[in-house]
Amino acid sequence: MAPTVTPESIASANLGSVCFQSALYGIFLVLSCIALALLAFRHSNDVASRPSISSHKSRWGIWKSPLFVTTVILFVMVTVQWIVSVFRAFDGFIYFEGGRAPALYFLDFTKWAEVVVNALTVFAQVICDGMITYRTWIVWNRNYKVLIFPILALLGLLAGCIGLVYEETHITSVFAKQVDLWITADAILTLSINVYGTAMIAYRIWSATRKTRSVGMRTGRLQRVLSIFIESAALYTFWSLFFIITYRLRSNLHYPGSNCWPQISGIAYMLITVRIGLGWAHQGSFSPLASGTMGVISTGHGTTSAAAHGASQRSVPQTYPLRTINIEVSRDMEQHVADTPKGDKYSGGPFAAY
Numbered sequence: 001m002a003p004t005v006t007p008e009s010i011a012s013a014n015l016g017s018v019c020f021q022s023a024l025y026g027i028f029l030v031l032s033c034i035a036l037a038l039l040a041f042r043h044s045n046d047v048a049s050r051p052s053i054s055s056h057k058s059r060w061g062i063w064k065s066p067l068f069v070t071t072v073i074l075f076v077m078v079t080v081q082w083i084v085s086v087f088r089a090f091d092g093f094i095y096f097e098g099g100r101a102p103a104l105y106f107l108d109f110t111k112w113a114e115v116v117v118n119a120l121t122v123f124a125q126v127i128c129d130g131m132i133t134y135r136t137w138i139v140w141n142r143n144y145k146v147l148i149f150p151i152l153a154l155l156g157l158l159a160g161c162i163g164l165v166y167e168e169t170h171i172t173s174v175f176a177k178q179v180d181l182w183i184t185a186d187a188i189l190t191l192s193i194n195v196y197g198t199a200m201i202a203y204r205i206w207s208a209t210r211k212t213r214s215v216g217m218r219t220g221r222l223q224r225v226l227s228i229f230i231e232s233a234a235l236y237t238f239w240s241l242f243f244i245i246t247y248r249l250r251s252n253l254h255y256p257g258s259n260c261w262p263q264i265s266g267i268a269y270m271l272i273t274v275r276i277g278l279g280w281a282h283q284g285s286f287s288p289l290a291s292g293t294m295g296v297i298s299t300g301h302g303t304t305s306a307a308a309h310g311a312s313q314r315s316v317p318q319t320y321p322l323r324t325i326n327i328e329v330s331r332d333m334e335q336h337v338a339d340t341p342k343g344d345k346y347s348g349g350p351f352a353a354y
Contacts, residue, residue, distance in 0.1 A: 007101075007102075007103030007104070008103070009252050010103040010106055010107065010252060010255075011092075011093075011102040011103045011106065012252075013252035013253065013255040013256065014088075014089065014092070014102070014106045014255055014259075015089065015093065016255075016256060017085075017255045017256040017259045017260065018085055018086060018088075018089040018259070020256050020260055021082060021085055021256070021259050021260045021263060022082070022086070024260055024263035024264065024267065025078070025079075025082045025263050027263075027267055028078060028263050028266045028267050028270065029079075031266075031267060031270035031271065031274050032071065032074075032075045032078075032266070032270055034270075034274050034277075034278075035071055035270050035273045035274050035277065036068075036071060036072070036075070038273070038274065038277035038278070039062065039065070039067065039068045039071065039273075039277070040062065040068075042277070043061065043062040043065070043068075047061065066131075066134060067131075067273065070127060070130075070131050071269075071270075071273070073127060074124060074127050074128065074265075074266055074269065075266075077120050077123065077124045077127065077262065078120075078124060078262045078263060078266045080116075080120060081116075081117055081120035081121060081124065081262050082262075082263070084113050084116050084117050084120070085117055085259060087113055088105075088106075088111075088113045088114065088117065091105065091113065092105035092106055107172065107173070109168045109169060109170075109171055109172070109174075110169050114168075115165065115168070115169060117259070118164070118165055118168055119161075119165045120262065121258060121259065121261055121262050122161035122164060122165065122186060123161060124261075124262040124265055124266070125157070125161070125186075125190045125261065125262070125265055126154065126157055126158055126161060128194075128236075128265040128266070128268070128269050129150075129153075129154055129157060129190055129193040129194065130154060131269060132150075132193065132194055132197035132198070133147065133150040133151065133154060133193065133197055135197065135201065136150065136196075136197040136200045136201055139200075139201050139204050139205075140200065140204060146200055149196055150193050150196055150197060153189050153192055153193045153196075154193065156185075156189055157186060157189040157190055157193070160182055160185050160186040160189065161186060163182050164179060164182040164183060164186060167179045167182060174254075175250055183247060184244070184247070184248070187240060187243060187244045187247070188244070190240065191237065191240040191241070191244070194233060194236050194237065194240070195233070195237065198229055198230065198232075198233035201229050202226055202229055202230060205225055205226045205229075206226065209223060209226070225276070228271070228272055228275050228276065229272065231271070232268040232269075232271050232272050233268070235264065235267065235268045235271075236264060236265060236268040239257070239260075239261065239264040242257050243257035243258060243261065
């Protein structure tokens, strides 16, 4: 039996949601500032190493980085969503009807603040899902075949988000039939995109690790990169399941589940950039995997990735039997600087994909 929904429980759920949302936004804010600082610092170092680039173009070259642009957009969206959520709390508990009927305020889905919060919540998910799809594409050497499922799911999610925002302006309950299917479908789609992207990236790294071991190289750094993706995906997956379960049970706990979703998505997204950027998973160095380069190394035992080679390239112990190994590295790098000379590929550093 579904729990009883009372005006008091609705007001309490929204108040608790704002408090928890504010705490999560503080974490997101710190991670975002660190991520942006790392991206800017790395870009300045890359430009400093190329004196042929004009100062004007080098200053704006960072805006050609998909990661930097996405980080800025996501930061703005999550920040505005939190600000409007705090405004809704003050408006509902203090100013609306003198603070005597906050539940009626939060049940009015036609108010502009409610529409803005709902729109930013769902479209922030689209941004994060698009970025995990981009990372998957980069790690798989820009193989368009791996994009078939996530692109179709993204299009479905985008259509679902537009339909959800529209329908929510014509309802009196968040559990109304008009939005029930929209909400459930959107939640399942965003969960599917993240699970798919993480699984594909994890498999790619695992394959590189296995092939690297076959030629006697160490794989500790690649394993740490793999753990970063799994941990971030676990956070997002847990929150997605929490929202789906609480919503299907008609529990008011879905309010914090929904309102805090942009902050959780942003934290999971920023953790990857910050941890790789600070070199926590690389013992103080940057990995070719983080720059979106996945080359091919040909050995007598098959092929492995350039990321695996770069992450585990160390001197071979003297006890290892010496034999001839032919190595051919092919790197696919993303160009971030406007006036890079023709024929000279330029990598935006370790943040091209992450």
